[in-house]
Amino acid sequence: MAAQYDAVIVGAGFGGMGAAIQLHRLGHRRLLILEREDDLGGTWHVNRYPGLAVDIPSATYSYSFEPNPHWSRLFAPGAELKQYAEHVAEKYGLRPHMRFGTVVTGAHWVEEESHWRVAIAGGDSVTATYLCTATGFLSQPKVPDIEGIEDFGGKVIHTTAWDDDYDLTGKRAAIIGTGATAVQLIPEVAKVAADLTVYQRTPIWVSPKPDYRIPPRLRRLFARIPLAQKVVRAVGSGLLELLMISGVVHYRRLRIANRIAERYCRAHLFRQVRDPELRRKLTPDYSFGCKRPTFSNTYFRAFTKPHVHLETSRIERVEEQAIVTADGRRTEIDVLLLATGFNLWDVNFPAIEIIGRDGKNLGKWWRENRFQAYEGVTVPGFPNLVSLNSPYSYSGLSYFTTIECQMQHIDRLFRAMRARNAKVFEVSQQANDRFLELMRDKVGDSVFALGQCATANSYYFNQHGEATLLRPTSTRNAQREAVRFPLSDYTYA
Structure with missing residues (x-):
């Protein structure tokens, strides 16, 4: 048949x-x-948590044969990626x-x-x-295997199933995870939550985010002269290849590139966090590139706020209204946010x-x-x-x-x-x-x-x-x- x-x-x-x-x-x-x-739209339809954005320059995050001259920022917000997906689907039938x-x-x-x-x-x-x-x-999506998590009496939200109707304002919040998603989410939650505790298993390498608004005049130029945006794309791709890929894939020959990237991230952390103990907790003990690095100008600063706490002890269990760590510390919370990634x-x-x-x-x-x-x-x-x-x-x-x-x-x-x-x-x-x-x-x-x-x-x-x-x-x-x-x-x- x-x-x-x-x-x-x-x-x-x-x-x-x-x-x-x-x-x-x-x-x-x-x-x-x-x-x-x-x-x-895939991930750009499913994900809509606060702070969602592409974590590499937008000009490189599109089909080369269908450039988008309308990105509002160098690192476009997630809603614009969803719009771009809809545009592609419509244009190509x-x-x-x-x-x-x-x-x-x-x-x-x-x-x-x-x-x-x-x-x-x-x-x-x-x-x-x-x-x-x-x-x-x-x-x-990956849900952590933690004793008692299914019995938590408050609100539980995984970043892939964000509840737009739930208001975090004034809540005692906890976030589990410090990967690329959490790096975007934590600063946004810190703006509205009364108290925020972040449970970190593994720190992440974070470099400065050269994000800026793309002026309408430049966007019109990209639309009128596509070659201009292609040049920007080529430059961006070249820099990413040099700084991120060369020092990771070609580590044996270009170990210096890896060291430069690592020092660049350390300097960024030092500028934003003056407390040496907090800085120590936020510093990875693994080589740059072993885990996907990311960009942010606000992630480290969030931990310097008095109502934001970084917890590095292992979570022992979740109770009806609290999280208990292995050292016996009990933190009462209203909402548990899972930035625990994917399986x-x-x-x-x-x-x-x-x-x-x-x-x-x-x-x-x-x-x-x-x-x-x-x-x-x-x-x-x-x-x-x-x-x-x-x-x-x-x-x-x-x-x-x-x-x-x-x-x-x-x-x-x-x-x-x-x-x-x-x-x-x-x-x-x-x-x-x-x-x-x-x-x-x-x-x-x-x-x-x-x-x-x-x-x-x-x-x-x-x-x-x-x-x-x-x-x-x-x-x-x-x-x-x-x-x-x-x-x-x-x-x-």
């Missing part, structure tokens, strides 16, 4: 939309984009392909029909020649059950044979599967670098199929093994292998202690390989 769709794409965030745009360019019109939320409030429970390859059958909650299923998973890296390695990779050829279970295979994917896109034993959030796929700091590399890979692969009059592709085991060995070798030059990462508690590392999320090469290498990988690394039928 013929498949109902050319491709089913799971996820309507920027990754899923990028895949849909590329497939549409290749002539595939029968597309179905399935999204569990009630609208598009993606909304008619989207089905919201639809939870995909799994997918399996039907060998006899050479297509994927995708199961949907409620008993329905659809079939497609190609399956693209774009469920995102940060899509499965990547236990319930993601993949986010749904995927069964390939001969009953091969992708999640089980990854966990038993190392997390791996050829060029961060395809996996042997899973024909016609494009896995967009895969091990070794994330390149650079901007997610759009990753998305566009994968779009280029799709373009080259699908054109090769067309030239061969084929409809089925599968990466060879040999090509996959060669790529995996290359990635493992290059990780050996990175801060993840040579730095002090043991105390970082970083989501970059999987449950086996391997850093398999980021591609350990320059973004230029990732872009080059996306358009040059050997076509013979695939079989076609």
Whole structure:
């Protein structure tokens, strides 16, 4: 039987939309984009906590082929990212392909029909020649396993399910977590809460945020002369590559870049926090880059306010009206805010059950044979599967670098199929093994292998202690390989 769709794409965030745009360019019109939320945008639809903003310069956080001249700030607020997602969907005609409030429970390859059958909650299923998973890296919220948390009598809010109707004004608040989300949230809560206690397991490297309002005159210039914004994008990307990526990925050769970034962050902390004991608590004891760093001009200052307290003792339990730490300290609170991030390695990779050829279970295979994917896109034993959030796929700091590399890979692969009059592709085991060995070798030059990462508690590392999320090469290498990988690394039928 013929498949109902050319491709089913799971996820309507920027990754899923990028895949849909590329497939549409290749002539595939029968597309179905399935999204569990009630609208598009992925993380920029789900997240709406106070202070939400992109944590890298906005000019680098967009499709290169669809620049946005209308960012209001260098680091755009989250609402503008949602608006940009809506603009892309409208311009490229993606909304008619989207089905919201639809939870995909799994997918399996039907060998006899050479297509994927995708199961949907409620008993329905659809079939497609190609399956693209774009469920995102940060899509499965993590709730901390703390004794008594389910019995807390006050309000509990996870940052991915923010309650806009709950007023924090005058409340005694607690925030668990000091990652990139908390860095944005804490200063905003500190403005309105009567008392705020922040529970920190691991400090974070924070550098100054060169954020400023983009004048309307400059925005009009970007709209009229797109090349001007492309130059800004190139400069921003180059600086991020130099300061953030070079000292992390090329740590063995460019350890000095890592040291400069670390000292830059230390100087920022010193300028904003004069209390040496508080400064000591806020200073990471792991190498820069082991955990994703971030930018902020207000995070450190928040802890200098008299009603904001930093707690570094382990949480022993949560009571009906309080949090108790391991040293016996009891803090009464009204609201508990969870900035505890996402569970990547236990319930993601993949986010749904995927069964390939001969009953091969992708999640089980990854966990038993190392997390791996050829060029961060395809996996042997899973024909016609494009896995967009895969091990070794994330390149650079901007997610759009990753998305566009994968779009280029799709373009080259699908054109090769067309030239061969084929409809089925599968990466060879040999090509996959060669790529995996290359990635493992290059990780050996990175801060993840040579730095002090043991105390970082970083989501970059999987449950086996391997850093398999980021591609350990320059973004230029990732872009080059996306358009040059050997076509013979695939079989076609």
